[in-house]
Amino acid sequence: MNYDLAKKIILPMFVFGALILVWSWTASKVESFPTPADTYIAAFGGTTSAGDEMKGVLSDPFYVENEDDKGIFWQIVASLERVFMGFGLAILVGVPLGLIIGMSKEAQYAFDPFIQVFKPVSPLAWLPLLLFIFQDINMTAVSTIFVTSIWPIIINTTLGVKNVSPDYMNVAKVLRFTPIEKVIKIILPVAVPFIFTGMRLSLGIAWLVIVAAEMLTGGIGIGFWIWDEYNNLNYYNIIIGIIMVGFIGFLLDLIMGKIADFFDYRKRGRA
Amino acid sequence: MAEQRFLQLENIEKRFPIPGKEDYIAVTDVDLEIKQNEIISIIGHSGCGKSTLLNMISGLDAQTEGYIFLLGKEVKGPGPDRAVVFQNHSLLPWLSVYQNIEMAVKKVMPELSKKELKERVEKFITMVNLDHAKDKLPDEISGGMKQRVGIARALAIKPKVLLMDEPFGALDSLTRANLQEHLMRIQQNVQNTVIIITHDVDEAVLLSDRVIMMTNGPEATIGEILEVNLPRPRNRVELQHDPEYIRCREAILSFLYEKFAKEDE
Incomplete structure (x- = not known):
């Protein structure tokens, strides 16, 4: 042990x-x-091998110089806000849509071709179109994340509904459950673990996509910050940015995993 | 004055459409009358449409031709007056034993107070001797116990007919015998009309007042009906030498293996 x-x-x-x-x-x-040592100093402050005095990106993450110059903490917060906005909207639209597609063959026939065609499109391909529509950086980033997140949520919700055993539905029929009761008492308990799997996938991809999206939209956000540091020739900050993105992505996945387990009747009360 | 018939099957036929071919006739020409508080078994080889027949009575499946009447009212679609004990128990795995039964009772008897609901659920848990397991999840109890919960859930909603689709088919023979005893004991206390689908000859004779023997499909129908004139309570060990038991057993065996023997496919 x-x-x-x-x-x-x-x-x-x-x-x-x-x-x-x-x-x-x-x-x-x-x-x-940048060498590992210099990158460490760029992150936590000190004097580099070239003799430069550095404050350290991570030693002072909360500073706000002006609207365009903020600490790394605020960059990350801005990215997370966009991700959760887009992700939240995708849940609000994707879960009900997935339930309907899962329960009705007609809905499945109607929507499936479009899901199959749009799912493989990189969300970044949507970005110029969305930028043109919204003419606003924030809205563009949020809607890009929405387009990113919605497919795994729809597909996994549908899969969850399809996983409801016909035997359970027979029980519901004998007891004469209303359609709403069927959804709440039979379908959701089975589908929720699948829905959370979809959400976890979505959130992971959303965090991948936001970095690239912000490089294109500019303004604020960890993606833009990394790109900006490239333009400023602060290469060590690119490495710091990559490591931060990685850690946050890891944390998001960990938290989603815990939440998913909590709602999974197969894992609840068994750990 | 003619007594109202309890459960009546009139000229039932079930066809399944096959694309590009003639319909497959699974069951045809079934006429049957079942009396109140009667226990009947429907026995036959696999593929004889006995489960199809049960599904039509439960309303989960619709007959192509014919009528089913329960107390003079035509049966259309499933309902709690015809509770089903499914072969694979069909308990909801995220609900405890108690909650599985509670969910059914709550839905069928919404007029019950909280206290009455609790009492009713507990009464039926006790009836199947599962007090010790009432807070367990279905995955935490044995197959036989699950089936007992299925029986309790079905009986708790006070059905007019209890339909059992090979209820003990998936269990080992000792557990099966144990559950048959349970069922007979419950039947002594609470009179019910029960229809059991089975392919077990001993089970059919032990439990039933009448055994319905089905011919082989396609176009399966009722071949013979056997009256089991054995007093209750029945004891499986003593019955082994009872001439009536032996007669019934032989009648079914000869029907299944001489008149309507089925080759292995």
Whole structure:
């Protein structure tokens, strides 16, 4: 048990060491590529190998210089706000739509071709069109995330409804459940774990897409910040940005996973 | 004055359409009258349409021809007056034993007060000896126990007819015997009209007042009807040497394996 835990801590250390080696090697080959040490200083403050005094991106994440110059915390918050707005809207539209498509063959026939065609389209392809419609950076980013998130939610909700055993529906028929009772008492308990799987997928993709979307829309947000730091030749901040995006994505997935487990009757009260 | 008939099947036929071919006639020409508080078994080889017949009585499936009357009223669609015990128990896995029964009672008897509801649910849990498991989820109890919950749930909604579709088919023989005892004991206390679909000869004789024997499909119909004149309560061990029991058993065996033997497919 403890031995296993030790392995879980020590083994990633080796990989971490290897990564640092590859990174250092890259830095020695590519001109002005930041070394791990310099990147650490750029993140937490100090004096770099070139003798520059740095404040550290992560030591002062909350600063607000002006509307266009804010700390990394505010960049991340701006991105998260857009993601959750778009994601929330996608849930509001996608779950009921998925329920209807799952319950009615007619609805399935009607919507399925469009889902199949639009699902493989990169959400970024929508971005210019949405920008043209809304003429607003925030609305464009939110609606791009909406387009990103909605497909896995619809598809998994439908899948959840299809997973309702006909036997349960027979029980509902014998008891003469109304359509609403069928949805609440039979279909949702079965479908909810699937819906949460869809939401978890959606949120993961949304977090991937927001970085790219913000690079295109500009303004504020972690995606734009990374792109901006590239233009400012602050290459170390790109690396810091990547690591931050990774950690936040990991946290989002962890939290969604916990919420999904909570609503899954198969896992509840069994852990 | 003619007594009102309890459950009546008139000239039932069930056809399934096959694209590009003639309809498949599963069951045809079934006429049957079932008396109140009678226990009947429907027995036959697989594919004889016995489950189809039960589904038509429950209303989960509609007959193509003919009529089904319950107390003079035509049966159309499923309803709680014809409770079904499904072969695979069909308990909702996210609800506890108690909640599964409560959900059914609540829906069928909305007029019950909270206290009456609780009492009714608990009464039926006790009836199937599951007091110790009432807060367990279906996945946490054995197959036999699940089936007992299914029976309790069906009986708790006070059906006019209890329909059982191979209720013990998926269980091992010891558990099956145990459940048959349960069913007979319950029947002694609460009189019910019960229709059991089975392919087990001993089960049919042990439980029933009459055994309906179905011919093989397609176009299956009632071949013979056997009256089981055995007093209740019945004891499975003593019955083994009872001439009436032996007669009934032989009658069914000869029907199934001599007159309507079925080759393995």
